[in-house]
Structure formats: C-alpha cells, structure tokens
Amino acid sequence: MDRSQLIKHLDTLLQSARIRDYCPNGLQVQGAEKVHHIVTGVTANQALIDEAIKRGADTILVHHGYFWKGEDERVIGIKKERLKALLINDINLIAYHLPLDVHPIYGNNIQLADVLGLEVDGPIDESDPSKPGNIGRLPRPMSGKEFRAWIAECLQREPLHIGEDEDRIETIAWCTGGAQGYLQTAVDAGVDAYLTGEINEPAVHLARETGTHFFSAGHHATERYGAKALGEYLAEEFNLNVEFVDIDNPV
Incomplete structure (x- = not known):
C-alpha cells in the first residue's frame, strides 16, 4: 500500500492529533513510498534496524521512536548511525508513543x-x-x-x-x-x-x-504487546507482510 495511505489510516485509528506527546507521532523518517514488508518492535534501536535490513523490510513500526523533547538535536553518534542506516536502505520509521499507550x-x-x-x-x-x-x-x-x-x-x-x-x-x-x-x-x-x-x-x-x-x-516487558498487536491488525486488514521482532531489554 502507499505509505501516505498507511500513515493516514494509522493517524486516524490512533487519533494521534488529539494527544499531546513528547515526540512526533506517525512518520518520523521517510523511506520507500510503497509499503510491502513491516517490522514491528518496541524501540527503534540499532539492533532492530539491522534486523529489519536483514529481513528486507521497507518499514519499521515502533512505540519508542526518535526526536524526543529535550534531547540533543544534533545528528551525531548513535543518532547519526541509526538515521544513516534507515536512509541508505530507504526504510520508513513510523512511531506512536502515547497514542499506542491509550x-x-x-x-x-x-x-x-x-x-x-x-x-x-x-x-x-x-x-x-x-x-x-x-x-x-x-x-x-x-x-x-x-x-x-x-x-x-x-x-x-x-x-x-x-x-x-x-x-x-x-x-x-x-x-x-x-x-x-x-x-x-x-x-x-x-x-x-x-x-x-x-x-x-x-x-x-x-x-x-x-x-x-x-x-x-x-x-520493555510491559510494552511488548501494543506494536505487535497493531502490526497483526495491519497484516490482516491490508494483507501486508508484518513481523514482530523482540529485541530484549532487561530494564
């Protein structure tokens, strides 16, 4: 499906415009225009990005994305490496924080x-x-x-x-x-x-x-389930290839 169609559907489903948050919700990093293969997870860390690349995904859907209020705005260090990997591989990053909690x-x-x-x-x-x-x-x-x-x-x-x-x-x-x-x-x-x-x-x-x-x-353990459930819904509703990848975190 078209990326814009997917984002519009998710924004409406999760009513993200009605919720004040600490980060932007929806599309955070623009990648491929057509969405065929989505990897879902809790957090868009480097390990999840690497796994999405390995699996040939064009889109990552998570609960914890990027660009948090109050964080260092410079694109350096791990932020640079994460964004570089997404951009080089033309992968969309979609994140919903509080909308996916409620x-x-x-x-x-x-x-x-x-x-x-x-x-x-x-x-x-x-x-x-x-x-x-x-x-x-x-x-x-x-x-x-x-x-x-x-x-x-x-x-x-x-x-x-x-x-x-x-x-x-x-x-x-x-x-x-x-x-x-x-x-x-x-x-x-x-x-x-x-x-x-x-x-x-x-x-x-x-x-x-x-x-x-x-x-x-x-x-992490209490928030494994929202992105997974949302991905399963998208797979059934739009006949998309969706995989949940659990990158363990002891915290």
Whole structure:
C-alpha cells in the first residue's frame, strides 16, 4: 500500500492529533513510498534496524521512536548511525508513543491486561481519560507472592515486588512503561496494587507507607504487546507482510 495511505489510516485509528506527546507521532523518517514488508518492535534501536535490513523490510513500526523533547538535536553518534542506516536502505520509521499507550484495542495497557488476564473497569484517572493506564481486577484474588509469580510466568520476567507476600490482592491499577509517577493516582483510587514497568526510590516509600503493593515488571516487558498487536491488525486488514521482532531489554 502507499505509505501516505498507511500513515493516514494509522493517524486516524490512533487519533494521534488529539494527544499531546513528547515526540512526533506517525512518520518520523521517510523511506520507500510503497509499503510491502513491516517490522514491528518496541524501540527503534540499532539492533532492530539491522534486523529489519536483514529481513528486507521497507518499514519499521515502533512505540519508542526518535526526536524526543529535550534531547540533543544534533545528528551525531548513535543518532547519526541509526538515521544513516534507515536512509541508505530507504526504510520508513513510523512511531506512536502515547497514542499506542491509550488505544482501547491495540494499546499497550489494554494488551497487557489481556496477557495478564486483568479485568478492565476503566481509566486509571477518571478525571482525565486521555491519561494512559487502567484500573480493574485480577483474574482471581491472589496473594502478593502468587501475583508476582503470575506476572513472571506471563511476561517471562521476574518483577520487583514491594509489599507483603501473604497480603490478598483483588483490585489493581496499571500503566505500562516508566509510569512510577502514577503510583499516587493508584493510591488515591484505593486499589490494592499498582503495576508498571519501572520504579524509583520515592515510590518504594510511598508503596510501603500506604500499604499499596507495587510491581515493577520492566519497561520493555510491559510494552511488548501494543506494536505487535497493531502490526497483526495491519497484516490482516491490508494483507501486508508484518513481523514482530523482540529485541530484549532487561530494564
């Protein structure tokens, strides 16, 4: 399909124009005009680009692209090497950050809920439905230890758990990626637990002192699923060759 047709469809599907973000969403690097073969992934790192080149892809679709607010604007170092590889090989780079977090079908948060079997009751912050994250319930009541093991089994990554192993957990809020700053929102919502990708030092104390279980399951591990689901949709909708490539990241 035409690149412009693909971008227009994705922009409409993900409603990217309605979401304020820290980076440009949509087409970030222009490559081939015709799109036949897409590689999807979490982050447009050099390893993913190299794999796309190896597989003969003309387009890369990711959650974490380039040109973040506040970053060094110079095209030097790894930025130069990444852009050079994309341009020489005429590969499109398409990235959707917050639009891919909040989408109700293909978004990272709803896809993570599906992987973990979480029941979704609504947005994490009812006063701001555009904020990524959800609130809901576990598949069944579990102890802290049981839920930690369940996360490890589903995501193939052992999470960090702040909380008592034998406490009963029923309700939960979650937001994929680096959303440790939403812990207070979860506390205010009165849930038993909060799940995200990363943790910082203040979050440990907030979790302990409020009795809210905190599960840090990995930024990459919690965000594997949005770009993959979106790519699978494109493959079925437009009969495109789409491959998900998981470049592992322990963070």
